Amino acid sequence: MDILVSSVVAGVLIGMVLALVALGLTIIFGVMDIVNFAHGEFLMLGMYTGLLTADATGMDPLLGIPVAAVVGYLLGIACYWGFIRFLLRGPMVAQLLGTFGLMLLLRNLALLLFGSEDRGVNAGLLVGKSVAFGMGVIVPATKLAAAALSLVSFAAVWLLMNRTRVGKALTATALNAQAARYMGIPTERMNALAWGIGGATVTVAGALIVNFWSVNPYVGLLFTMIAFTIVALGGFGSVPGALAAGIVVGLLMEIPGIWDFVAYATEWDWMMDVPVTSFKYTFVYLAYFVIMVVRPRGLFGWKH
Amino acid sequence: MEALRAAFDFSDFRPTERWVSRAVAAFLLVFPLLPVSSFATATMIQFLMFSLYGMGWNTIGGYGGQVDLGKAQYVGIGAYTTAVALIRWDVPFWVSMPVGMGFAVLWSFAIGYPLFRLRGHYFAIATIAASLVLKDLFEVWDFVGAARGLEIPAHRFATPDFVRLIFKEDVYYYYVLLAFFFGGVLYMNAFRKSRLGYQLRLIKDNEDMARSLGINVHWAKVKTYAIATAFVSMVGSFHACYIKNIEPEDTMSLDLSILIALMAMLGGAGSLWGPIIGAGILIPLKSYFKEWFGARAGLVGMDLILYALIIMVVSAVEPRGIWGLVERHRARRESA
Amino acid sequence: MPALLEVTDLTKVFGGLRANDGISFTVGAGEILGLIGPNGAGKTTLFHCITGFHRPERGTVRFDGRDITGLPPHRIARMGMARTFQTYVAGGDLTVLETAMVGCFSRTASPSRARIRAREILGFLGLADLADLPIRDLPVAGQKRVALATALGTEPKLLLLDEVAAGLNPGEIGELMDAIRHVHEERGVTLIVIEHVMELVMNLSDRVLVLDSGRVIAQGLPQEVAHDPAVIRAYLGEKYAARYLEEASP
Ligand SMILES: Nc1ncnc2c1ncn2[C@@H]1O[C@H](COP(=O)(O)OP(=O)(O)OP(=O)(O)O)[C@@H](O)[C@H]1O
Numbered sequence: 001m002d003i004l005v006s007s008v009v010a011g012v013l014i015g016m017v018l019a020l021v022a023l024g025l026t027i028i029f030g031v032m033d034i035v036n037f038a039h040g041e042f043l044m045l046g047m048y049t050g051l052l053t054a055d056a057t058g059m060d061p062l063l064g065i066p067v068a069a070v071v072g073y074l075l076g077i078a079c080y081w082g083f084i085r086f087l088l089r090g091p092m093v094a095q096l097l098g099t100f101g102l103m104l105l106l107r108n109l110a111l112l113l114f115g116s117e118d119r120g121v122n123a124g125l126l127v128g129k130s131v132a133f134g135m136g137v138i139v140p141a142t143k144l145a146a147a148a149l150s151l152v153s154f155a156a157v158w159l160l161m162n163r164t165r166v167g168k169a170l171t172a173t174a175l176n177a178q179a180a181r182y183m184g185i186p187t188e189r190m191n192a193l194a195w196g197i198g199g200a201t202v203t204v205a206g207a208l209i210v211n212f213w214s215v216n217p218y219v220g221l222l223f224t225m226i227a228f229t230i231v232a233l234g235g236f237g238s239v240p241g242a243l244a245a246g247i248v249v250g251l252l253m254e255i256p257g258i259w260d261f262v263a264y265a266t267e268w269d270w271m272m273d274v275p276v277t278s279f280k281y282t283f284v285y286l287a288y289f290v291i292m293v294v295r296p297r298g299l300f301g302w303k304h
Numbered sequence: 305m306e307a308l309r310a311a312f313d314f315s316d317f318r319p320t321e322r323w324v325s326r327a328v329a330a331f332l333l334v335f336p337l338l339p340v341s342s343f344a345t346a347t348m349i350q351f352l353m354f355s356l357y358g359m360g361w362n363t364i365g366g367y368g369g370q371v372d373l374g375k376a377q378y379v380g381i382g383a384y385t386t387a388v389a390l391i392r393w394d395v396p397f398w399v400s401m402p403v404g405m406g407f408a409v410l411w412s413f414a415i416g417y418p419l420f421r422l423r424g425h426y427f428a429i430a431t432i433a434a435s436l437v438l439k440d441l442f443e444v445w446d447f448v449g450a451a452r453g454l455e456i457p458a459h460r461f462a463t464p465d466f467v468r469l470i471f472k473e474d475v476y477y478y479y480v481l482l483a484f485f486f487g488g489v490l491y492m493n494a495f496r497k498s499r500l501g502y503q504l505r506l507i508k509d510n511e512d513m514a515r516s517l518g519i520n521v522h523w524a525k526v527k528t529y530a531i532a533t534a535f536v537s538m539v540g541s542f543h544a545c546y547i548k549n550i551e552p553e554d555t556m557s558l559d560l561s562i563l564i565a566l567m568a569m570l571g572g573a574g575s576l577w578g579p580i581i582g583a584g585i586l587i588p589l590k591s592y593f594k595e596w597f598g599a600r601a602g603l604v605g606m607d608l609i610l611y612a613l614i615i616m617v618v619s620a621v622e623p624r625g626i627w628g629l630v631e632r633h634r635a636r637r638e639s640a
Numbered sequence: 641m642p643a644l645l646e647v648t649d650l651t652k653v654f655g656g657l658r659a660n661d662g663i664s665f666t667v668g669a670g671e672i673l674g675l676i677g678p679n680g681a682g683k684t685t686l687f688h689c690i691t692g693f694h695r696p697e698r699g700t701v702r703f704d705g706r707d708i709t710g711l712p713p714h715r716i717a718r719m720g721m722a723r724t725f726q727t728y729v730a731g732g733d734l735t736v737l738e739t740a741m742v743g744c745f746s747r748t749a750s751p752s753r754a755r756i757r758a759r760e761i762l763g764f765l766g767l768a769d770l771a772d773l774p775i776r777d778l779p780v781a782g783q784k785r786v787a788l789a790t791a792l793g794t795e796p797k798l799l800l801l802d803e804v805a806a807g808l809n810p811g812e813i814g815e816l817m818d819a820i821r822h823v824h825e826e827r828g829v830t831l832i833v834i835e836h837v838m839e840l841v842m843n844l845s846d847r848v849l850v851l852d853s854g855r856v857i858a859q860g861l862p863q864e865v866a867h868d869p870a871v872i873r874a875y876l877g878e879k880y881a882a883r884y885l886e887e888a889s890p
């Protein structure tokens with residue numbers, strides 16, 4: 001029983017963090033209909049930022065988060081003004097090509113600067129500690145904190161989007177850029193802001209994830225795919241959809257744990273023989289494929 | 305018969321284009337006779353392989369406008385079919401290659417049928433997902449060596465072995481592949497002027513209009529996807545014999561899929577020369593950048609950084625790729 | 641006259657809006673039916689329902705003796721029904737000739753035969769000189785004419801034209817009218833023509849069907865329909881219609 005509960009809890013917690021990873025992607029997509037293949041690379045840079053801030057200052061890695069947010073925000077804005085802006089005029093093929101280029105660039109800059117070896121956080125306030133919930137459920141403190149901080153970030157973005165003038169302008173741009181332009185909203189700057197927020201949220205997610213996940217320059221792609229799945233599931237452009245879908249995807253990644261539970265509980269040998277742990281991410285990819293084919297508007301049907 | 309004539313008919317290209325392509329063809333024919341390094345020959349083989357991948361990609365991705373980022377799965381199917389058949393049952397390459405193409409096409413139908421209900425970005429990402437699922441399956445499938453992959457025991461065969469396509473010298477591989485390459489160019493030349501070719505271009509422009517003309521748009525895409533697949537799988541089979549050591553991580557990786565699409569997009573999607581230009585520029589750059597920078601400590605990644613910058617500049621300046629730049633230049637000169 | 645197209649009780653709803661509301665009519669083989677009505681009357685929607693682009697909520701469409709309701713567009717097209725679109729803007733790299741060829745490909749797989757046929761059609765629509773231009777370089781009116789040529793390439797029994805004359809000058813309208821007449825007479829094509837250019841509809845049509853707010857409000861000979869009070873009301877509005885009718889009556 002405790003395997004099952006642990007898996008579910010772990011899935012929900014990681015799902016909240018993954019939702020934050022996807023949040024930036026869905027905002028950018030919502031505002032300007034462009035898919036950013038370099039999204040995972042932003043996350044990777046966020047992970048390095050968290051890690052290196054901790055290393056350099058000797059502070060707890062969690063304190064790297066605000067630094068990561070600033071780095072991500074600036075990076076997002078810079079990418080928009082320096083590059084993405086020029087892609088928007090072109091057809092989809094050029095946008096794909098361009099963001100691939102960006103992905104390769106960021107990945108290899110990281111390789112050049114940080115080297116290719118795996119690096120992780122191994123000291124800190126929360127590292128190595130864990131919280132027991134009873135029923136045999138033990139959760140690493142880092143994951144718990146990451147999930148909680150993800151929720152906080154989500155709330156912050158939600159407030160920004162729904163309770164501030166600039167957030168409303170952003171939403172208006174997402175709904176209908178042309179109409180927004182006539183209303184006097186500087187849509188170019190809104191696009192840049194979307195990239196800023198997108199960059200900040202995903203690098204914050206990176207700084208959270210690095211507390212329990214080691215980083216190397218190639219780590220981005222996996223997260224890009226996970227983020228795509230979440231965005232597809234939650235509905236392209238939907239913020240609350242991303243949160244719900246993130247949790248679903250977190251649970252999908254815990255299928256191996258759940259599988260083991262069923263295998264032991266039922267003592268079905270064939271289930272034990274299936275190397276299900278190798279398929280941890282396969283379920284995520286499969287989910288994307290199936291969702292898009294069966295329900296292209298996302299599982300929850302949220303879409304403006 | 306008409307298709308055959310169309311394949312050899314390049315008369316709708318401009319004289320300069322025809323002369324340049326003849327010169328390139330002649331250069332490719334005599335290349336191994338020149339005093340070149342084995343590194344250069346290996347680079348040329350890569351160039352030919354990626355040109356062929358790109359031509360396959362270009363059918364559906366360029367003429368059809370459906371950006372496919374999952375081509376590596378078909379490289380894998382071709383490569384694995386040939387490798388498994390050779391290792392286990394000593395099946396000749398010339399048998400296993402068409403069989404692999406058959407498997408790949410069947411798989412492409414299974415994937416393509418649901419996939420082509422999607423458009424644009426959604427389609428592109430779904431092709432990635434499908435390809436990754438197949439790769440994950442191969443990584444645990446013991447019959448094909450799981451994550452370790454397979455190795456063709458080349459030492460067991462007396463070389464040069466034209467039946468199994470096992471050689472010691474690259475020059476044999478080069479000429480076999482060059483034959484494929486010329487075949488590919490001729491096929492693509494006929495394809496772009498065929499019924500399906502024209503229909504596909506109209507579909508890319510305006511699906512509703514295509515439907516109203518009695519074209520089954522979905523089926524046309526699935527069919528073209530199968531053609532693209534056959535191309536890629538064919539080169540995959542060759543890849544197995546050439547590299548001899550295949551594993552899911554390099555034959556079926558997302559990086560490979562992306563590279564295939566990049567070459568064609570960068571060269572110019574939807575033109576006959578595009579994939580060849582793309583591969584002709586990117587492959588040598590990649591090899592030689594790696595050679596120059598990779599060897600030097602502290603500069604790992606530099607090669608791909610330059611490479612990425614080129615891609616970014618082209619995508620921002622001329623979305624139709626390098627061929628688009630050429631056409632733009634030409635249009636400006638003609639109007640002047 | 642045997643009915644080529646038979647539409648019964650066709651209804652199409654968008655949200656709360658009944659874009660087509662219980663529309664019934666028939667078109668005999670060899671006829672030209674004009675379809676008019678104010679903006680938003682549901683004319684284009686009716687075309688979409690007949691040609692399979694929309695699935696109607698209720699009603700049936702019979703074509704050439706077969707029930708085609710709910711069939712996909714390409715199946716209907718292959719039975720001999722072609723159409724043009726009200727909004728058509730080309731963005732691709734096909735030339736005028738190549739676009740027209742795609743229509744001809746529904747009858748032949750041979751590119752050379754398709755090319756000959758396409759040239760022929762372009763010639764008699766007065767587009768021969770434009771054959772090698774990219775279609776995106778043409779003005780919208782020209783693009784629509786190419787779309788008409790392309791539709792003709794499928795050798796249809798029934799051709800549905802959605803505002804092909806929009807944006808043409810009077811001279812061009814005359815040419816287009818001749819071309820349509822030619823299509824009708826020489827090739828025996830039955831036509832349904834949506835048009836706001838009254839001169840063209842009234843001169844060409846054997847019969848006219850008037851839609852307003854999704855409903856058929858009148859049908860009959862062009863002259864009858866033109867003087868029908870319900871039609872005048874639909875076009876001019878209640879107040880002006882009353883005044884107009886007063887003045888017109890002796
Ligand atoms: N896909 C759609 N979704 C929702 N409403 C639609 C859709 N298509 C048409 N409508 C509505 O249905 C009504 C009929 O539209 P339709 O295009 O058929 O008119 P029309 O007679 O062709 O007008 P026009 O002369 O301006 O072309 C309009 O009110 C339009 O807004």
Ligand SMILES: [Mg+2]
Nearest residue numbers: 683684685726
């Ligand atoms: Mg209309």
